[in-house]
Amino acid sequence: MSFLRALVRTARTARHAPRLAAGLTPDDDVLLDAPDGRLAPALVAAALGDPEPAAKLLATTRDAGEWEDRDRYVGRLATFAYSRGEWLDRWLEAAPRDPDALLLAAQLAVRRAWESPARAERLRELDPLLRPLTEDAGRDPVPWRLALDHARGAHAGHAVFEGLWEQALLRSPHHYGCHVAALKYLSAQWYGSQRAAFDFAEQAADDAAPGSLVRALPVRAAYEGLRPLPGAGRDRPAGPAAGGARIDRAADRGLALSAAFAAGDPWPAEARNLLAYVLVERGRWEEALAEFGRTGPHATSFPWAVGGHDPLRRFLATRDRTRTELARRSPLWGRAGAIPGRSGPRGH
Structure with a gap:
Protein backbone atom coordinates (compact mmCIF):
# COMPACT_ATOMS: atom_id res chain seq x y z
CA MET A 1 0.00 0.00 0.00
CA PRO A 35 20.12 47.23 -3.12
CA ASP A 36 17.54 49.82 -4.03
CA GLY A 37 18.18 52.69 -6.42
CA ARG A 38 19.57 54.93 -3.67
CA LEU A 39 21.90 52.42 -2.03
CA ALA A 40 23.31 50.85 -5.19
CA PRO A 41 25.38 53.89 -6.31
CA ALA A 42 26.79 54.24 -2.79
CA LEU A 43 27.92 50.61 -2.77
CA VAL A 44 29.46 50.90 -6.24
CA ALA A 45 31.39 54.00 -5.18
CA ALA A 46 32.49 52.35 -1.94
CA ALA A 47 33.84 49.42 -3.94
CA LEU A 48 35.99 51.96 -5.78
CA GLY A 49 37.16 53.49 -2.49
CA ASP A 50 34.95 56.59 -2.65
CA PRO A 51 32.87 57.22 0.52
CA GLU A 52 31.18 60.41 -0.69
CA PRO A 53 27.95 58.87 -2.09
CA ALA A 54 27.48 56.86 1.12
CA ALA A 55 28.08 59.99 3.19
CA LYS A 56 25.53 61.95 1.17
CA LEU A 57 22.98 59.14 1.38
CA LEU A 58 23.15 58.81 5.16
CA ALA A 59 23.18 62.58 5.63
CA THR A 60 20.03 62.80 3.50
CA THR A 61 18.22 60.18 5.55
CA ARG A 62 19.24 61.90 8.77
CA ASP A 63 18.14 65.35 7.63
CA ALA A 64 14.85 64.04 6.22
CA GLY A 65 14.08 61.81 9.19
CA GLU A 66 13.90 58.70 6.99
CA TRP A 67 14.65 56.44 9.90
CA GLU A 68 13.64 53.08 8.44
CA ASP A 69 15.69 53.68 5.29
CA ARG A 70 18.56 55.00 7.38
CA ASP A 71 18.63 51.90 9.53
CA ARG A 72 18.62 49.62 6.49
CA TYR A 73 21.37 51.57 4.78
CA VAL A 74 23.55 51.59 7.90
CA GLY A 75 23.21 47.82 8.14
CA ARG A 76 23.98 47.21 4.48
CA LEU A 77 26.92 49.63 4.35
CA ALA A 78 28.40 48.15 7.52
CA THR A 79 28.08 44.67 6.03
CA PHE A 80 29.97 45.86 2.97
CA ALA A 81 32.63 47.49 5.13
CA TYR A 82 33.05 44.24 7.06
CA SER A 83 35.04 42.76 4.18
CA ARG A 84 35.99 45.92 2.27
CA GLY A 85 36.44 48.74 4.73
CA GLU A 86 39.08 50.96 3.10
CA TRP A 87 36.46 53.49 2.01
CA LEU A 88 35.14 53.80 5.57
CA ASP A 89 38.67 54.28 6.90
CA ARG A 90 39.18 57.03 4.33
CA TRP A 91 35.90 58.67 5.36
CA LEU A 92 36.86 58.62 9.06
CA GLU A 93 40.29 60.06 8.31
CA ALA A 94 38.75 62.93 6.34
CA ALA A 95 35.88 63.59 8.77
CA PRO A 96 36.63 62.01 12.16
CA ARG A 97 33.57 63.67 13.78
CA ASP A 98 31.06 62.89 11.07
CA PRO A 99 28.06 61.33 12.90
CA ASP A 100 27.23 59.02 10.02
CA ALA A 101 30.77 57.69 9.68
CA LEU A 102 30.92 57.18 13.45
CA LEU A 103 27.58 55.35 13.39
CA LEU A 104 28.81 53.04 10.63
CA ALA A 105 32.05 52.38 12.49
CA ALA A 106 30.09 51.57 15.66
CA GLN A 107 27.75 49.23 13.80
CA LEU A 108 30.76 47.42 12.36
CA ALA A 109 32.49 47.21 15.75
CA VAL A 110 29.38 45.76 17.40
CA ARG A 111 29.07 43.14 14.67
CA ARG A 112 32.68 42.06 15.11
CA ALA A 113 32.29 41.92 18.88
CA TRP A 114 29.19 39.75 18.52
CA GLU A 115 31.27 37.22 16.58
CA SER A 116 33.92 36.98 19.29
CA PRO A 117 33.98 34.00 21.69
CA ALA A 118 34.27 36.64 24.43
CA ARG A 119 31.21 38.48 23.12
CA ALA A 120 29.95 40.09 26.32
CA GLU A 121 33.38 41.35 27.33
CA ARG A 122 34.13 42.69 23.86
CA LEU A 123 30.79 44.45 23.68
CA ARG A 124 31.25 46.09 27.07
CA GLU A 125 34.53 47.51 25.81
CA LEU A 126 32.52 49.42 23.20
CA ASP A 127 30.57 51.46 25.76
CA PRO A 128 32.78 54.57 25.25
CA LEU A 129 32.16 54.33 21.50
CA LEU A 130 28.38 54.02 21.74
CA ARG A 131 27.52 56.46 24.51
CA PRO A 132 28.44 59.64 22.56
CA LEU A 133 26.41 58.38 19.57
CA THR A 134 23.23 58.13 21.59
CA GLU A 135 23.87 61.37 23.47
CA ASP A 136 24.26 63.28 20.19
CA ALA A 137 21.60 61.37 18.25
CA GLY A 138 18.86 64.01 18.47
CA ARG A 139 15.72 62.55 16.84
CA ASP A 140 17.61 59.64 15.26
CA PRO A 141 16.53 56.26 16.69
CA VAL A 142 19.19 54.25 14.84
CA PRO A 143 21.96 54.74 17.44
CA TRP A 144 19.45 53.64 20.07
CA ARG A 145 18.65 50.51 18.05
CA LEU A 146 22.37 49.80 18.00
CA ALA A 147 22.54 50.41 21.76
CA LEU A 148 19.69 47.93 22.29
CA ASP A 149 21.49 45.28 20.25
CA HIS A 150 24.67 46.00 22.18
CA ALA A 151 22.92 45.77 25.56
CA ARG A 152 21.42 42.37 24.76
CA GLY A 153 24.80 40.87 23.91
CA ALA A 154 26.51 42.55 26.86
CA HIS A 155 24.02 40.93 29.28
CA ALA A 156 22.52 44.23 30.37
CA GLY A 157 19.88 43.92 33.08
CA HIS A 158 16.21 44.65 32.54
CA ALA A 159 16.42 48.13 34.05
CA VAL A 160 19.23 49.17 31.70
CA PHE A 161 17.44 47.78 28.69
CA GLU A 162 14.15 49.43 29.63
CA GLY A 163 15.92 52.77 29.93
CA LEU A 164 17.36 52.42 26.43
CA TRP A 165 13.98 51.31 25.09
CA GLU A 166 12.26 54.38 26.55
CA GLN A 167 14.79 56.65 24.89
CA ALA A 168 14.35 54.86 21.56
CA LEU A 169 10.58 55.31 21.74
CA LEU A 170 10.99 59.04 22.42
CA ARG A 171 12.80 59.33 19.07
CA SER A 172 10.49 57.14 16.99
CA PRO A 173 7.58 55.29 18.64
CA HIS A 174 7.14 52.83 15.75
CA HIS A 175 10.67 52.26 14.51
CA TYR A 176 10.87 48.70 13.23
CA GLY A 177 14.54 48.08 14.03
CA CYS A 178 14.15 49.13 17.66
CA HIS A 179 11.11 46.91 18.01
CA VAL A 180 13.02 43.93 16.60
CA ALA A 181 15.85 44.60 19.05
CA ALA A 182 13.40 44.66 21.96
CA LEU A 183 11.66 41.52 20.73
CA LYS A 184 14.95 39.63 20.62
CA TYR A 185 15.69 40.66 24.20
CA LEU A 186 12.25 39.41 25.30
Whole structure:
Protein backbone atom coordinates (compact mmCIF):
# COMPACT_ATOMS: atom_id res chain seq x y z
CA MET A 1 0.00 0.00 0.00
CA SER A 2 2.82 2.37 0.84
CA PHE A 3 4.37 1.59 -2.55
CA LEU A 4 1.08 2.55 -4.24
CA ARG A 5 0.94 5.83 -2.30
CA ALA A 6 4.50 6.59 -3.38
CA LEU A 7 3.57 6.03 -7.02
CA VAL A 8 0.53 8.31 -6.73
CA ARG A 9 2.58 11.06 -5.07
CA THR A 10 5.19 10.84 -7.79
CA ALA A 11 2.48 11.11 -10.44
CA ARG A 12 0.97 14.16 -8.71
CA THR A 13 4.36 15.83 -8.48
CA ALA A 14 5.14 15.20 -12.14
CA ARG A 15 1.74 16.54 -13.19
CA HIS A 16 1.46 19.66 -11.03
CA ALA A 17 4.98 20.86 -10.13
CA PRO A 18 5.78 22.49 -13.51
CA ARG A 19 2.53 24.48 -13.48
CA LEU A 20 3.06 25.60 -9.89
CA ALA A 21 6.32 27.25 -10.95
CA ALA A 22 4.49 29.54 -13.37
CA GLY A 23 4.08 32.43 -10.92
CA LEU A 24 7.62 32.30 -9.54
CA THR A 25 10.64 34.32 -10.61
CA PRO A 26 13.09 32.01 -12.42
CA ASP A 27 15.99 30.87 -10.25
CA ASP A 28 18.58 32.75 -12.31
CA ASP A 29 16.68 36.03 -11.88
CA VAL A 30 16.43 35.90 -8.07
CA LEU A 31 18.76 38.38 -6.37
CA LEU A 32 20.06 38.23 -2.81
CA ASP A 33 19.78 41.47 -0.81
CA ALA A 34 19.48 43.54 -3.97
CA PRO A 35 20.12 47.23 -3.12
CA ASP A 36 17.54 49.82 -4.03
CA GLY A 37 18.18 52.69 -6.42
CA ARG A 38 19.57 54.93 -3.67
CA LEU A 39 21.90 52.42 -2.03
CA ALA A 40 23.31 50.85 -5.19
CA PRO A 41 25.38 53.89 -6.31
CA ALA A 42 26.79 54.24 -2.79
CA LEU A 43 27.92 50.61 -2.77
CA VAL A 44 29.46 50.90 -6.24
CA ALA A 45 31.39 54.00 -5.18
CA ALA A 46 32.49 52.35 -1.94
CA ALA A 47 33.84 49.42 -3.94
CA LEU A 48 35.99 51.96 -5.78
CA GLY A 49 37.16 53.49 -2.49
CA ASP A 50 34.95 56.59 -2.65
CA PRO A 51 32.87 57.22 0.52
CA GLU A 52 31.18 60.41 -0.69
CA PRO A 53 27.95 58.87 -2.09
CA ALA A 54 27.48 56.86 1.12
CA ALA A 55 28.08 59.99 3.19
CA LYS A 56 25.53 61.95 1.17
CA LEU A 57 22.98 59.14 1.38
CA LEU A 58 23.15 58.81 5.16
CA ALA A 59 23.18 62.58 5.63
CA THR A 60 20.03 62.80 3.50
CA THR A 61 18.22 60.18 5.55
CA ARG A 62 19.24 61.90 8.77
CA ASP A 63 18.14 65.35 7.63
CA ALA A 64 14.85 64.04 6.22
CA GLY A 65 14.08 61.81 9.19
CA GLU A 66 13.90 58.70 6.99
CA TRP A 67 14.65 56.44 9.90
CA GLU A 68 13.64 53.08 8.44
CA ASP A 69 15.69 53.68 5.29
CA ARG A 70 18.56 55.00 7.38
CA ASP A 71 18.63 51.90 9.53
CA ARG A 72 18.62 49.62 6.49
CA TYR A 73 21.37 51.57 4.78
CA VAL A 74 23.55 51.59 7.90
CA GLY A 75 23.21 47.82 8.14
CA ARG A 76 23.98 47.21 4.48
CA LEU A 77 26.92 49.63 4.35
CA ALA A 78 28.40 48.15 7.52
CA THR A 79 28.08 44.67 6.03
CA PHE A 80 29.97 45.86 2.97
CA ALA A 81 32.63 47.49 5.13
CA TYR A 82 33.05 44.24 7.06
CA SER A 83 35.04 42.76 4.18
CA ARG A 84 35.99 45.92 2.27
CA GLY A 85 36.44 48.74 4.73
CA GLU A 86 39.08 50.96 3.10
CA TRP A 87 36.46 53.49 2.01
CA LEU A 88 35.14 53.80 5.57
CA ASP A 89 38.67 54.28 6.90
CA ARG A 90 39.18 57.03 4.33
CA TRP A 91 35.90 58.67 5.36
CA LEU A 92 36.86 58.62 9.06
CA GLU A 93 40.29 60.06 8.31
CA ALA A 94 38.75 62.93 6.34
CA ALA A 95 35.88 63.59 8.77
CA PRO A 96 36.63 62.01 12.16
CA ARG A 97 33.57 63.67 13.78
CA ASP A 98 31.06 62.89 11.07
CA PRO A 99 28.06 61.33 12.90
CA ASP A 100 27.23 59.02 10.02
CA ALA A 101 30.77 57.69 9.68
CA LEU A 102 30.92 57.18 13.45
CA LEU A 103 27.58 55.35 13.39
CA LEU A 104 28.81 53.04 10.63
CA ALA A 105 32.05 52.38 12.49
CA ALA A 106 30.09 51.57 15.66
CA GLN A 107 27.75 49.23 13.80
CA LEU A 108 30.76 47.42 12.36
CA ALA A 109 32.49 47.21 15.75
CA VAL A 110 29.38 45.76 17.40
CA ARG A 111 29.07 43.14 14.67
CA ARG A 112 32.68 42.06 15.11
CA ALA A 113 32.29 41.92 18.88
CA TRP A 114 29.19 39.75 18.52
CA GLU A 115 31.27 37.22 16.58
CA SER A 116 33.92 36.98 19.29
CA PRO A 117 33.98 34.00 21.69
CA ALA A 118 34.27 36.64 24.43
CA ARG A 119 31.21 38.48 23.12
CA ALA A 120 29.95 40.09 26.32
CA GLU A 121 33.38 41.35 27.33
CA ARG A 122 34.13 42.69 23.86
CA LEU A 123 30.79 44.45 23.68
CA ARG A 124 31.25 46.09 27.07
CA GLU A 125 34.53 47.51 25.81
CA LEU A 126 32.52 49.42 23.20
CA ASP A 127 30.57 51.46 25.76
CA PRO A 128 32.78 54.57 25.25
CA LEU A 129 32.16 54.33 21.50
CA LEU A 130 28.38 54.02 21.74
CA ARG A 131 27.52 56.46 24.51
CA PRO A 132 28.44 59.64 22.56
CA LEU A 133 26.41 58.38 19.57
CA THR A 134 23.23 58.13 21.59
CA GLU A 135 23.87 61.37 23.47
CA ASP A 136 24.26 63.28 20.19
CA ALA A 137 21.60 61.37 18.25
CA GLY A 138 18.86 64.01 18.47
CA ARG A 139 15.72 62.55 16.84
CA ASP A 140 17.61 59.64 15.26
CA PRO A 141 16.53 56.26 16.69
CA VAL A 142 19.19 54.25 14.84
CA PRO A 143 21.96 54.74 17.44
CA TRP A 144 19.45 53.64 20.07
CA ARG A 145 18.65 50.51 18.05
CA LEU A 146 22.37 49.80 18.00
CA ALA A 147 22.54 50.41 21.76
CA LEU A 148 19.69 47.93 22.29
CA ASP A 149 21.49 45.28 20.25
CA HIS A 150 24.67 46.00 22.18
CA ALA A 151 22.92 45.77 25.56
CA ARG A 152 21.42 42.37 24.76
CA GLY A 153 24.80 40.87 23.91
CA ALA A 154 26.51 42.55 26.86
CA HIS A 155 24.02 40.93 29.28
CA ALA A 156 22.52 44.23 30.37
CA GLY A 157 19.88 43.92 33.08
CA HIS A 158 16.21 44.65 32.54
CA ALA A 159 16.42 48.13 34.05
CA VAL A 160 19.23 49.17 31.70
CA PHE A 161 17.44 47.78 28.69
CA GLU A 162 14.15 49.43 29.63
CA GLY A 163 15.92 52.77 29.93
CA LEU A 164 17.36 52.42 26.43
CA TRP A 165 13.98 51.31 25.09
CA GLU A 166 12.26 54.38 26.55
CA GLN A 167 14.79 56.65 24.89
CA ALA A 168 14.35 54.86 21.56
CA LEU A 169 10.58 55.31 21.74
CA LEU A 170 10.99 59.04 22.42
CA ARG A 171 12.80 59.33 19.07
CA SER A 172 10.49 57.14 16.99
CA PRO A 173 7.58 55.29 18.64
CA HIS A 174 7.14 52.83 15.75
CA HIS A 175 10.67 52.26 14.51
CA TYR A 176 10.87 48.70 13.23
CA GLY A 177 14.54 48.08 14.03
CA CYS A 178 14.15 49.13 17.66
CA HIS A 179 11.11 46.91 18.01
CA VAL A 180 13.02 43.93 16.60
CA ALA A 181 15.85 44.60 19.05
CA ALA A 182 13.40 44.66 21.96
CA LEU A 183 11.66 41.52 20.73
CA LYS A 184 14.95 39.63 20.62
CA TYR A 185 15.69 40.66 24.20
CA LEU A 186 12.25 39.41 25.30
CA SER A 187 12.50 36.10 23.43
CA ALA A 188 13.10 32.73 25.05
CA GLN A 189 16.47 32.70 23.29
CA TRP A 190 17.61 35.53 25.55
CA TYR A 191 16.01 37.04 28.66
CA GLY A 192 12.29 36.46 28.27
CA SER A 193 9.89 33.81 27.08
CA GLN A 194 7.86 32.92 24.04
CA ARG A 195 4.76 34.32 25.71
CA ALA A 196 6.49 37.62 26.53
CA ALA A 197 7.75 37.93 22.96
CA PHE A 198 4.31 37.31 21.48
CA ASP A 199 2.61 39.66 23.94
CA PHE A 200 5.02 42.44 23.01
CA ALA A 201 4.85 41.79 19.27
CA GLU A 202 1.06 41.59 19.13
CA GLN A 203 0.59 44.77 21.13
CA ALA A 204 3.10 46.65 18.98
CA ALA A 205 1.41 45.42 15.80
CA ASP A 206 -1.99 46.51 17.12
CA ASP A 207 -0.64 50.00 17.80
CA ALA A 208 1.19 50.40 14.48
CA ALA A 209 -0.13 52.37 11.54
CA PRO A 210 -1.51 50.52 8.50
CA GLY A 211 1.33 49.45 6.21
CA SER A 212 3.97 49.78 8.95
CA LEU A 213 6.47 46.93 9.06
CA VAL A 214 5.90 46.79 12.83
CA ARG A 215 2.69 44.98 11.89
CA ALA A 216 4.93 42.09 10.84
CA LEU A 217 6.48 41.86 14.31
CA PRO A 218 4.34 38.85 15.36
CA VAL A 219 5.85 36.95 12.41
CA ARG A 220 9.25 37.68 13.89
CA ALA A 221 8.01 36.37 17.24
CA ALA A 222 6.75 33.26 15.44
CA TYR A 223 10.19 32.77 13.92
CA GLU A 224 11.78 33.04 17.36
CA GLY A 225 9.25 30.50 18.63
CA LEU A 226 10.21 28.04 15.91
CA ARG A 227 13.94 28.22 16.59
CA PRO A 228 15.55 25.55 18.80
CA LEU A 229 16.44 26.84 22.23
CA PRO A 230 20.11 26.77 23.33
CA GLY A 231 20.93 23.28 24.52
CA ALA A 232 17.80 21.79 22.98
CA GLY A 233 17.70 19.39 20.09
CA ARG A 234 17.74 20.57 16.50
CA ASP A 235 13.98 20.15 16.07
CA ARG A 236 11.55 22.12 18.14
CA PRO A 237 7.92 21.22 17.41
CA ALA A 238 5.49 24.09 17.00
CA GLY A 239 2.58 22.26 18.60
CA PRO A 240 0.29 23.64 21.31
CA ALA A 241 3.06 23.65 23.92
CA ALA A 242 5.24 25.76 21.65
CA GLY A 243 2.51 28.28 20.83
CA GLY A 244 1.42 26.80 17.50
CA ALA A 245 -1.89 28.67 17.51
CA ARG A 246 -0.16 32.01 18.09
CA ILE A 247 2.34 31.22 15.38
CA ASP A 248 -0.48 30.60 12.93
CA ARG A 249 -2.27 33.80 13.96
CA ALA A 250 0.99 35.69 13.45
CA ALA A 251 1.28 34.19 9.97
CA ASP A 252 -2.29 35.31 9.21
CA ARG A 253 -1.37 38.86 10.24
CA GLY A 254 1.72 38.70 8.09
CA LEU A 255 -0.33 37.61 5.09
CA ALA A 256 -2.66 40.57 5.58
CA LEU A 257 0.28 42.97 5.69
CA SER A 258 1.95 41.41 2.65
CA ALA A 259 -1.27 41.78 0.66
CA ALA A 260 -1.08 45.56 1.18
CA PHE A 261 2.07 45.78 -0.97
CA ALA A 262 2.51 45.07 -4.65
CA ALA A 263 4.12 41.77 -5.62
CA GLY A 264 7.87 42.22 -6.08
CA ASP A 265 8.00 45.39 -3.99
CA PRO A 266 11.50 45.47 -2.42
CA TRP A 267 10.37 47.36 0.70
CA PRO A 268 8.64 44.42 2.49
CA ALA A 269 11.03 41.81 1.01
CA GLU A 270 12.57 40.71 4.32
CA ALA A 271 9.15 40.51 6.00
CA ARG A 272 7.89 38.38 3.11
CA ASN A 273 10.92 36.08 3.19
CA LEU A 274 10.41 35.62 6.91
CA LEU A 275 6.70 34.97 6.43
CA ALA A 276 7.43 32.35 3.76
CA TYR A 277 9.83 30.65 6.17
CA VAL A 278 7.20 30.50 8.92
CA LEU A 279 4.50 29.24 6.55
CA VAL A 280 6.81 26.46 5.36
CA GLU A 281 7.63 25.48 8.94
CA ARG A 282 3.89 25.26 9.65
CA GLY A 283 3.24 23.18 6.54
CA ARG A 284 1.00 25.82 4.99
CA TRP A 285 2.24 24.98 1.53
CA GLU A 286 -0.29 26.79 -0.64
CA GLU A 287 0.11 30.09 1.21
CA ALA A 288 3.87 29.66 1.35
CA LEU A 289 4.09 29.23 -2.41
CA ALA A 290 1.91 32.31 -2.93
CA GLU A 291 4.21 34.28 -0.63
CA PHE A 292 7.28 33.14 -2.55
CA GLY A 293 5.49 34.48 -5.62
CA ARG A 294 4.99 37.86 -3.94
CA THR A 295 8.68 38.14 -3.05
CA GLY A 296 9.45 38.25 -6.76
CA PRO A 297 13.20 38.46 -7.35
CA HIS A 298 13.99 39.65 -3.81
CA ALA A 299 15.60 37.00 -1.60
CA THR A 300 17.05 38.26 1.69
CA SER A 301 19.86 36.86 3.81
CA PHE A 302 17.60 36.78 6.84
CA PRO A 303 16.20 34.26 7.65
CA TRP A 304 17.89 31.96 5.14
CA ALA A 305 21.50 32.58 6.23
CA VAL A 306 20.88 31.62 9.87
CA GLY A 307 22.87 28.54 10.80
CA GLY A 308 25.66 29.16 8.31
CA HIS A 309 23.63 28.30 5.22
CA ASP A 310 24.16 29.74 1.77
CA PRO A 311 21.11 32.04 1.88
CA LEU A 312 20.31 32.18 -1.83
CA ARG A 313 20.68 28.44 -2.25
CA ARG A 314 18.50 27.81 0.81
CA PHE A 315 15.84 30.26 -0.42
CA LEU A 316 15.67 28.52 -3.79
CA ALA A 317 15.73 25.05 -2.26
CA THR A 318 12.93 25.90 0.16
CA ARG A 319 10.88 27.47 -2.61
CA ASP A 320 11.34 24.35 -4.72
CA ARG A 321 10.46 22.11 -1.79
CA THR A 322 7.27 24.12 -1.23
CA ARG A 323 6.26 23.67 -4.85
CA THR A 324 6.97 19.93 -4.69
CA GLU A 325 5.10 19.44 -1.41
CA LEU A 326 2.08 21.28 -2.73
CA ALA A 327 2.14 19.33 -5.99
CA ARG A 328 2.23 15.93 -4.32
CA ARG A 329 -0.68 16.88 -2.05
CA SER A 330 -2.86 18.10 -4.92
CA PRO A 331 -5.49 15.78 -6.48
CA LEU A 332 -4.07 13.99 -9.50
CA TRP A 333 -6.73 15.36 -11.85
CA GLY A 334 -7.78 18.41 -9.85
CA ARG A 335 -6.50 21.95 -9.61
CA ALA A 336 -2.88 22.25 -8.58
CA GLY A 337 -2.71 23.66 -5.07
CA ALA A 338 -6.19 22.52 -4.00
CA ILE A 339 -5.42 20.31 -1.02
CA PRO A 340 -8.19 17.81 -0.23
CA GLY A 341 -9.71 18.05 3.24
CA ARG A 342 -8.27 21.48 3.84
CA SER A 343 -10.23 23.38 6.47
CA GLY A 344 -9.28 27.02 6.45
CA PRO A 345 -5.86 28.65 6.15
CA ARG A 346 -4.17 26.32 8.64
CA GLY A 347 -4.73 23.03 6.81
CA HIS A 348 -1.64 20.88 6.33
